[in-house]
Amino acid sequence: MLRTHGIGPLTLVVCLVTATVFAACKDDKPATPPAAASATATAKATGLSAAPATSGAAAPTAAKGKDLGADKLGAFKPLPKAMESKDGSLTGAKVDLGRMLYFETRLSKNQDLSCDSCHDLGAYGVDGKDVSTGHKGQKGGRNSPTVYNAAGQFVQFWDGRAADVEAQAKGPILNPVEMAMADEAHVVAVLTSIPAYVDAFKKAFPEAKDAVTYDNLAKAIGAFERKLVTPSRWDKYLEGDKSALTDDEKAGFEAFLEAGCAACHNGAYVGGAMYQKTGVVRPWPNQKDQGRFEVTKADVDKLVFKVPTLRNVEKTAPYFHDASAKTLEEAVKAMAAHQVGKDLKDGEVRSIVAWLKTLTGDLPTAYVAKPKLPASTPTTPKADPK
Ligand code: HEC
Numbered sequence: 001m002l003r004t005h006g007i008g009p010l011t012l013v014v015c016l017v018t019a020t021v022f023a024a025c026k027d028d029k030p031a032t033p034p035a036a037a038s039a040t041a042t043a044k045a046t047g048l049s050a051a052p053a054t055s056g057a058a059a060p061t062a063a064k065g066k067d068l069g070a071d072k073l074g075a076f077k078p079l080p081k082a083m084e085s086k087d088g089s090l091t092g093a094k095v096d097l098g099r100m101l102y103f104e105t106r107l108s109k110n111q112d113l114s115c116d117s118c119h120d121l122g123a124y125g126v127d128g129k130d131v132s133t134g135h136k137g138q139k140g141g142r143n144s145p146t147v148y149n150a151a152g153q154f155v156q157f158w159d160g161r162a163a164d165v166e167a168q169a170k171g172p173i174l175n176p177v178e179m180a181m182a183d184e185a186h187v188v189a190v191l192t193s194i195p196a197y198v199d200a201f202k203k204a205f206p207e208a209k210d211a212v213t214y215d216n217l218a219k220a221i222g223a224f225e226r227k228l229v230t231p232s233r234w235d236k237y238l239e240g241d242k243s244a245l246t247d248d249e250k251a252g253f254e255a256f257l258e259a260g261c262a263a264c265h266n267g268a269y270v271g272g273a274m275y276q277k278t279g280v281v282r283p284w285p286n287q288k289d290q291g292r293f294e295v296t297k298a299d300v301d302k303l304v305f306k307v308p309t310l311r312n313v314e315k316t317a318p319y320f321h322d323a324s325a326k327t328l329e330e331a332v333k334a335m336a337a338h339q340v341g342k343d344l345k346d347g348e349v350r351s352i353v354a355w356l357k358t359l360t361g362d363l364p365t366a367y368v369a370k371p372k373l374p375a376s377t378p379t380t381p382k383a384d385p386k
């Protein structure tokens with residue numbers, strides 16, 4: 001049974017055609033792991049020969065001096081300017097409010113944590129820790145993903161349990177191991193005690209009778225996140241600037257294709273478009289976190305995770321939901337071994353990493369500068385360290 005979730009007929013056809021390669025469409029159906037022959041399938045789909053990846057210490061040199069053709073680039077797209085929302089309204093007032101709320105520690109029980117604590121916008125949207133530290137120093141169970149370019153993904157969280165960034169933003173504030181607020185009413189009480197916030201909500205949601213709501217807070221944060229886009233040299237290349245990549249980087253992209261990585265990591269976000277099993281070919285060493293299974297309790301979802309975006313991956317160590325890889329080289333090796341059953345040579349790993357680094361964008365420093373936050377009033381609830 002195909003559930004379409006409002007996907008148009010054209011998308012559906014594309015999905016069906018590519019289903020053998022990409023194994024999953026933009027659907028919350030459990031992912032079918034790519035067949036063992038995925039490398040061959042990918043090679044066909046990308047127009048490469050199905051020959052095994054170049055072995056030996058040297059990086060593949062096929063791309064030397066040549067530009068990559070549409071046959072190879074077809075599955076990739078430049079980033080959009082903003083990751084539009086369903087209702088399409090990213091007004092300045094909403095974004096400005098969202099930015100304030102993103103940095104607002106008074107949305108946490110002890111008034112010491114904000115979104116930025118675990119998704120540091122000055123550090124590519126991550127905290128660099130294996131797992132994040134929340135209220136009272138409690139440790140979470142998973143590595144914190146980046147918020148840059150996250151809004152464009154087909155679902156949010158490693159296990160896809162939130163449909164979009166607006167739905168996602170409601171989670172951490174009330175999560176007892178994260179920001180640990182008691183309930184939505186308490187959050188609204190904090191905000192309504194500060195007149196500048198009441199004004200900002202009214203400006204952001206002019207039609208609302210009751211502007212300061214938990215829903216609107218999530219919408220404002222989502223609006224801010226939808227412009228956290230970081231175009232890089234890879235986008236310049238895709239847009240036609242053939243000098244944007246060096247020959248070694250182009251060779252690295254070919255090595256990425258040859259290794260079969262693009263079956264799961266493709267599109268504008270080089271990921272973020274499907275679920276897949278972690279450990280498709282060789283079992284993942286750490287079986288503790290069962291990923292999407294924790295949400296659906298369906299056996300086919302055991303160890304199934306969202307394929308993460310590889311945008312800015314150079315800057316977002318450690319890697320994987322369990323932070324089991326500390327360097328990008330280790331992560332690439334582990335992926336080749338567990339997802340496609342290949343033991344890459346060091347030269348191939350270096351080559352792929354060279355291309356991955358072209359996905360590092362410039363941070364929008366003015367856009368993410370911490371705004372001045374309004375002062376508390378005598379009625380603002382106090383920090384609670386307990
Ligand atoms: C205590 C640390 C912590 C805080 C505070 C926190 N997050 Fe997160 N965030 C995480 C972790 C860990 C995950 C991954 C959890 C999972 O997938 O189960 C995550 C996931 C996300 C994702 C999903 C990204 C993706 O690729 O799927 C977004 C978006 C996000 N957080 C935004 C926010 C926003 C907005 C706030 C503030 C309202 C916030 N976070 C507060 C740790 C934190």
Ligand code: HEC
Binds near residue numbers: 322336
């Ligand atoms: C069968 C689908 C599939 C294939 C093929 C695949 N990946 Fe992945 N990739 C995933 C999934 C799923 C994850 C998340 C794993 C986890 O944390 O459980 C992931 C995670 C990653 C990460 C870590 C990102 C982060 O932010 O933690 C990197 C880097 C990566 N892949 C690179 C590659 C490379 C390079 C290749 C080719 C050698 C590749 N992948 C092939 C599905 C795939």
